[in-house]
Amino acid sequence: MKTIEKIAARAADLGNGMVIRRALPSRQRRMVGAWCFLDHAGPVEFPPGKGMSVGAHPHTALQTFTWLIEGEVLHRDSLGNVQVIRPGQVNLMTAGRGIVHAEESLPDERRLHAAQLWIALPSSMADCEPAFDHYPELPRWLTGGCAITLLAGTFGGKTAPARLHSPLVGLDVASGQGGAVDLALDPAFEYGILPLEGSIRIGATDFAIDEFAYLGSGAVALTVELAADTRMLLLGGEPFGEQIVMWWNFVGHDKEAIAKAQRDWESGDPRFGEVAGHEGKRLAAPA
Numbered sequence: 001m002k003t004i005e006k007i008a009a010r011a012a013d014l015g016n017g018m019v020i021r022r023a024l025p026s027r028q029r030r031m032v033g034a035w036c037f038l039d040h041a042g043p044v045e046f047p048p049g050k051g052m053s054v055g056a057h058p059h060t061a062l063q064t065f066t067w068l069i070e071g072e073v074l075h076r077d078s079l080g081n082v083q084v085i086r087p088g089q090v091n092l093m094t095a096g097r098g099i100v101h102a103e104e105s106l107p108d109e110r111r112l113h114a115a116q117l118w119i120a121l122p123s124s125m126a127d128c129e130p131a132f133d134h135y136p137e138l139p140r141w142l143t144g145g146c147a148i149t150l151l152a153g154t155f156g157g158k159t160a161p162a163r164l165h166s167p168l169v170g171l172d173v174a175s176g177q178g179g180a181v182d183l184a185l186d187p188a189f190e191y192g193i194l195p196l197e198g199s200i201r202i203g204a205t206d207f208a209i210d211e212f213a214y215l216g217s218g219a220v221a222l223t224v225e226l227a228a229d230t231r232m233l234l235l236g237g238e239p240f241g242e243q244i245v246m247w248w249n250f251v252g253h254d255k256e257a258i259a260k261a262q263r264d265w266e267s268g269d270p271r272f273g274e275v276a277g278h279e280g281k282r283l284a285a286p287a
């Protein structure tokens with residue numbers, strides 16, 4: 001494997017005092033395959049009622065991909081979906097031409113640990129009908145003292161159920177006692193790994209929690225050592241062959257698409273609809 005880049009995730013405030021660490025995009029690395037956004041929330045403990053609370057906001061031309069590790073979060077969207085996501089589950093929301101959603105920890109909840117990802121849609125799918133899917137069961141197996149959950153794509157002869165539109169993979173690897181995994185890689189994919197708890201070693205380099213390891217492409221195998229009480233997220237995908245623009249909660253394939261999304265959100269265009277039953281405020285786009 002070539003030189004591995006180490007990129008420190010940076011803190012960002014989601015509002016309501018909930019601080020997360022953002023590993024993608026960064027100045028050094030915009031994307032890994034079609035994965036274009038990675039926020040790591042928690043692990044954090046809070047008094048009941050003081051958990052995550054993200055008001056109604058729009059998305060375009062992307063899929064939001066939520067991997068929940070601890071806590072319970074309620075998702076509501078402008079298609080009328082109301083879904084609680086629990087540990088070990090994935091929510092996949094396909095924004096396409098436009099969708100609005102709100103997310104909040106359940107009222108009695110005291111913990112949160114999650115990875116919130118976005119996947120850029122290729123231009124052929126950017127304006128597709130919006131959709132929401134909840135995946136309560138994912139492929140899981142044990143190897144080398146580690147528990148592996150396949151979140152997205154195909155790996156180890158198994159395929160995750162999420163409906164994707166680019167060649168991608170996502171894997172959660174967790175170990176209580178510590179271990180090592182030998183991962184077969186696709187040389188056409190670029191890869192990145194983010195420790196979500198504990199620490200990992202790749203070759204002679206250690207990566208602590210929230211230190212993103214960008215691995216590039218061309219490798220066919222990778223061995224990762226996990227310290228005790230470690231969890232990591234592996235992302236991979238074919239390098240995304242199109243230019244995208246990301247601004248606030250929008251992805252677009254040109255600046256005009258972003259400007260139009262902003263105008264449509266501000267003017268209350270029916271493209272974005274309402275989140276029924278949500279009493280919180282509607283988030284405003286920055287100027």
Ligand code: MN
Pocket residue numbers: 057059064101249
């Ligand atoms: Mn969102």
